[in-house]
Amino acid sequence: MxxxxxxxxxxxxxxxxxxxxxxxxxxxxxxxxxxxxxxxxxxxxxxxxxxxxxxDRTGLIRALHETRLEPIRRAVADGPRPLGPGTPPAERAPALLDALLCFKLDHRHLSLALEEAGSGSPYGAGHYDWWHGTLRGVLEDLPGFGDGNFAAHALLAAVRADLVDHLVDRHEASREQLRAELAGFTAKLLTGSYQDLRTAHAG
Amino acid sequence: MxxxxxxxxxxxxxxxxxxxxxxxxxxxxxxxxxxxxxxxxxxxxxxxxxxxxxxDRTGLIRALHETRLEPIRRAVADGPRPLGPGTPPAERAPALLDALLCFKLDHRHLSLALEEAGSGSPYGAGHYDWWHGTLRGVLEDLPGFGDGNFAAHALLAAVRADLVDHLVDRHEASREQLRAELAGFTAKLLTGSYQDLRTAHAG
DNA sequence: TGCTTAAGCGGACCGCGGGTCCGTATAGTC
DNA sequence: GACTATACGGACCCGCGGTCCGCTTAAGCA
Missing domain, CATH: 1.10.10.60 (Homeodomain-like)
Structure with a gap:
């Protein structure tokens, strides 16, 4: 010690x-x-x-972000449905993205600060790898989905803080509209390749 | 004058x-x-x-970016297939994204500079609205696709300079791998909701 | 309670980078 | 060649992230 x-x-x-x-x-x-x-x-x-x-500045922002994100992290790591690990992947993937989107909506400026702090980009900010790994794993549990690596990156990019901020600030979308559109987008993606298999798998 | x-x-x-x-x-x-x-x-x-x-710095970077992007802009505005306006949307949407990805690969550092220059985000950098409007229009020309607003944002987010840079720098993907993965992702998305209609439409 | 000490404090200070200013130089014009 | 609008360029300013070090104080001990 x-x-x-x-x-x-x-x-x-x-x-x-x-x-x-x-x-x-x-x-x-x-x-x-x-x-x-x-x-x-x-x-x-x-x-x-x-x-x-x-x-340094980045460290401060990271520490702050960490404390605020902790509850979600726990909910994903060992919480109940729909975020927890017991959830079927077809339900869990959209739930993860929705939770992340809501977090960014609730902590817009903090998320914004974090993403521009990590030496110009959110990649390598620690939490990113965790989100990516988790989401990727869930996607690849979908039968027939194939490699989820890039798809996970792309989906996470769709909820980046500055995009969310832009859409909200420009009044292009309200909170609920955004959530619905993200859900719609995710559904469109997931129903592409494994549609028939999913209905048999999801509860 | x-x-x-x-x-x-x-x-x-x-x-x-x-x-x-x-x-x-x-x-x-x-x-x-x-x-x-x-x-x-x-x-x-x-x-x-x-x-x-x-x-200011942003103006310089924008001007530089503008000159380099001009050829693609022209090709999209009134060029031949597959970028030009005569292309069927199911072929044009992936082509647009591929062209944009290649541009970011060929001008990684410039694109990176631009995206971090626009007061912290690429939105409002001028060219973004043009790309978004164009892509959105193409998506909505796909019969049955519905509203393309958010999908266009999300797809553009998937080729953001810092993500591309991250994937290339970490050796997670080569140029051709990235192009293939983006194409795969796009296909997965597009074949979701209008699959049957598309085959009748595309050449 | 008073003493000791090391952990902690805080603000003066530094270097760097974006952006400004103005005396000087020169392209364009007659 | 003379005249003027235009442009030049580097000294200068300011604010910010980050450092340093003399001072303060919490914590442990008798």
Whole structure:
């Protein structure tokens, strides 16, 4: 056990910083207008505290994202239907995408911040590989679907934060419309190659 | 005619700057490592010239992108099969996506630069609306496909520069593999809802 | 409760990059 | 050759991410 337990004020400050960042991102029109100095000021701490606690801007955003995403991650990893592992794949794939879309809708600015933080792209932000691996596995459990690698990438791309943000901001779609359209798109894709097999498989 | 013709040296410098930027982006590992000062130096002009001629960094990248994309745009607007308007939609939609993918493969760093320049996202970069409108129209010409708005967004998201870059850089896919996978994905999507109608329509 | 000490704090400071400004140079015109 | 609008270019400014180090304080001990 190389890590000793941290001091109480450090823990308090860490929470304060995460809360402050969440508030500022939610309030701002664009995450790039939220500077590290802003977050420090909002949290009532010095800039040094931010960088000591999180390494750099990306680290802070990742940490914040992680805490918010955790519930969904657990629900997918060992939760009940329709997200959990016991769900038949034809039902689980759309459910995963819907959950992810809802998350991005509920945390638009945070997701936006995360995707533009990871050195210019969301790939390699850690959670991406997890989502991709999970979705890919589910797709490939669909009999007759074949290789799900690219399809998983493409489906995840369809719910990227900036696209979602664009559609919502331009009033091209409301929350429910978006969910319906994503579901429709997914269905169109999945009913292509294994349609007959699916009805026998899904409950 | 409010615009008077520009001075000869201005035209020369404009070309020099575009050429220099193209070279530097192609050479660099990441477009964000190419500074405006770098481009000015490579072109043999002062920084002021860059900003006078293109407004800001985004303007420069957009201008460069525009010139490179022009041939494809023309081919789609009034070229021969399979990109041109005379093509049946079931053939044209995959062709459009393939052309766009190839463009992003051939101009990876430029496309990457463009997508991260447009205030954090490719939406509103001008060309996006054109691609989306075109693709959407083609999809909706497919009998029985229904609303193509979201599907067009999703398909375009599947060929976003950073995703393409990610897949190529990680050696997850070669150029031809990627093209094949995109074609497969598109086919899977299109053969979902209008399969029987298509065979009667396509040549 | 007072002492010790190391973990933690915070804001002055740095380097870099986008964008501006203005004195200077020159293409175009008569 | 003279005159002017146009363009040039690099010194300069500013804001931001990230660092550094002298000061503060929580935690353990007697």
């Amino acid at each position: 190389p890590d000793r337990k941290p001091r109480a004020d450090a823990v308090r400050n860490r929470e304060a910083v995460l809360a402050a960042a969440d508030r500022l991102f939610a309030r701002s029109d664009s995450p790039e207008h939220v500077s590290m100095a802003d977050i420090a000021a909002e949290a009532g701490v010095g800039k040094g505290t931010l960088f000591r606690g999180f390494g | 409010p615009d008077r013709k520009p001075r000869a040296d201005a035209v020369r410098n404009r070309e020099a700057v575009l050429a220099a930027a193209d070279r530097l982006f192609a050479r660099s590992d990441s477009p964000e490592h190419v500074s405006m000062a770098d481009i000015a130096a490579e072109a043999g002009v002062g920084k002021g010239t860059l900003f006078r001629g293109f407004g």
